[in-house]
Amino acid sequence: MNFTIATIPGDGIGPDIIEQTVLVLDKIGEKFGHTFTFTETLAGGIAIDQVGEPLPQKTLDICKKSDAVLLGAVGGPKWDDFPGDQRPEKALLGLREGLNLFANLRPALLYEPLKDACTLRPDLVEGGLDLMVVRELTGGIYFGERGRRQGKYGEEAYDTEAYSKEEIERIAQVAFDIAMKRDKRVTSIDKANILESSRLWRAVVEEVAKEYPEVELNHLYVDNASMQLVRNPKQFDVLLTTNMFGDILSDEASMITGSIGMLPSASLGKGSFGMYEPIHGSAPDIAGQDKANPLATILSGAMMLRYSFQLEKEAKTIENAVIEVLKQGYRTGDIMSAGMKQVGTKKMGQLVVENV
Ligand code: IPM
Numbered sequence: 001m002n003f004t005i006a007t008i009p010g011d012g013i014g015p016d017i018i019e020q021t022v023l024v025l026d027k028i029g030e031k032f033g034h035t036f037t038f039t040e041t042l043a044g045g046i047a048i049d050q051v052g053e054p055l056p057q058k059t060l061d062i063c064k065k066s067d068a069v070l071l072g073a074v075g076g077p078k079w080d081d082f083p084g085d086q087r088p089e090k091a092l093l094g095l096r097e098g099l100n101l102f103a104n105l106r107p108a109l110l111y112e113p114l115k116d117a118c119t120l121r122p123d124l125v126e127g128g129l130d131l132m133v134v135r136e137l138t139g140g141i142y143f144g145e146r147g148r149r150q151g152k153y154g155e156e157a158y159d160t161e162a163y164s165k166e167e168i169e170r171i172a173q174v175a176f177d178i179a180m181k182r183d184k185r186v187t188s189i190d191k192a193n194i195l196e197s198s199r200l201w202r203a204v205v206e207e208v209a210k211e212y213p214e215v216e217l218n219h220l221y222v223d224n225a226s227m228q229l230v231r232n233p234k235q236f237d238v239l240l241t242t243n244m245f246g247d248i249l250s251d252e253a254s255m256i257t258g259s260i261g262m263l264p265s266a267s268l269g270k271g272s273f274g275m276y277e278p279i280h281g282s283a284p285d286i287a288g289q290d291k292a293n294p295l296a297t298i299l300s301g302a303m304m305l306r307y308s309f310q311l312e313k314e315a316k317t318i319e320n321a322v323i324e325v326l327k328q329g330y331r332t333g334d335i336m337s338a339g340m341k342q343v344g345t346k347k348m349g350q351l352v353v354e355n356v
């Protein structure tokens with residue numbers, strides 16, 4: 001089959017990790033008889049530098065015409081002092097919103113060979129860890145009204161958390177559908193003891209749950225959930241939550257699986273189109289130095305095969321290749337431990353290619 005993929009390397013280590021992922025996908029194409037056609041396009045700080053805006057219309061158009069998008073990372077200290085709507089991160093939000101990608105899947109998996117990289121006591125993760133964070137991605141405080149105004153104590157700034165019934169319903173459906181293919185348990189995370197938007201969230205999730213009688217639903221407040229994640233992470237299967245809480249909890253979940261350098265993500269809408277990116281940032285301090293861990297992006301490539309192209313066997317082939325390389329003892333700096341063999345970005349990519 002033929003697929004078109006828009007690639008957005010972006011900033012920092014973005015180009016390093018995208019390069020390796022493209023090589024892995026090409027190898028998959030060769031092995032299984034598919035053609036992936038890549039179109040590289042600009043977003044983030046590099047787009048600000050080259051064309052004066054973080055998300056050029058042309059980029060959005062290329063993405064819309066493609067079957068899927070593969071993104072590296074955006075941002076860096078160079079653009080940190082830019083006003084909010086001209087920062088590189090604006091490109092990410094613009095892509096999510098412009099492509100209608102309201103569902104962000106962030107699987108946190110502790111790979112057996114990496115269990116020593118987990119920061120929790122070994123007995124807490126005995127037998128492995130496999131959870132899925134389902135994060136709402138185009139609503140909430142990320143997209144609510146914000147601004148500056150005169151308040152009781154002079155100038156103040158505000159951001160707004162708002163969720164509509166429809167937004168909650170569609171993300172809850174995604175979480176329940178995924179749970180049906182997993183351990184059939186959903187934990188919905190909110191702050192319903194304080195926030196009105198959370199009270200609506202909880203009520204709507206309850207409604208959606210009625211359509212999934214086989215799935216066990218429970219609710220946690222976000223403060224408790226973040227504590228439970230490090231106290232007893234194995235209690236979770238699917239975590240359903242808002243844009244902001246999902247951002248925070250997925251970083252926490254990534255660390256208990258060894259390294260943020262291991263976590264892929266898929267951002268999906270109603271159809272099979274999706275955007276795939278590692279959950280980590282652009283790590284400008286190690287950009288272009290052949291030090292970055294490309295595995296989260298390579299695993300995002302696997303998610304693309306699974307969710308956008310319905311190529312399950314091919315997706316598994318990448319995931320197994322990654323596990324194989326880890327079993328062989330190869331590690332990038334971020335997941336290095338005693339007795340292992342440290343390699344750079346390129347070598348890690350090449351090892352995955354060889355194991356496909
Ligand atoms: C993420 C990132 C982004 C977010 C930033 C870079 C805008 O942290 O994808 O988790 O907050 O969503």
Ligand code: MG
Pocket residue numbers: 247248251279
């Ligand atoms: Mg984040």
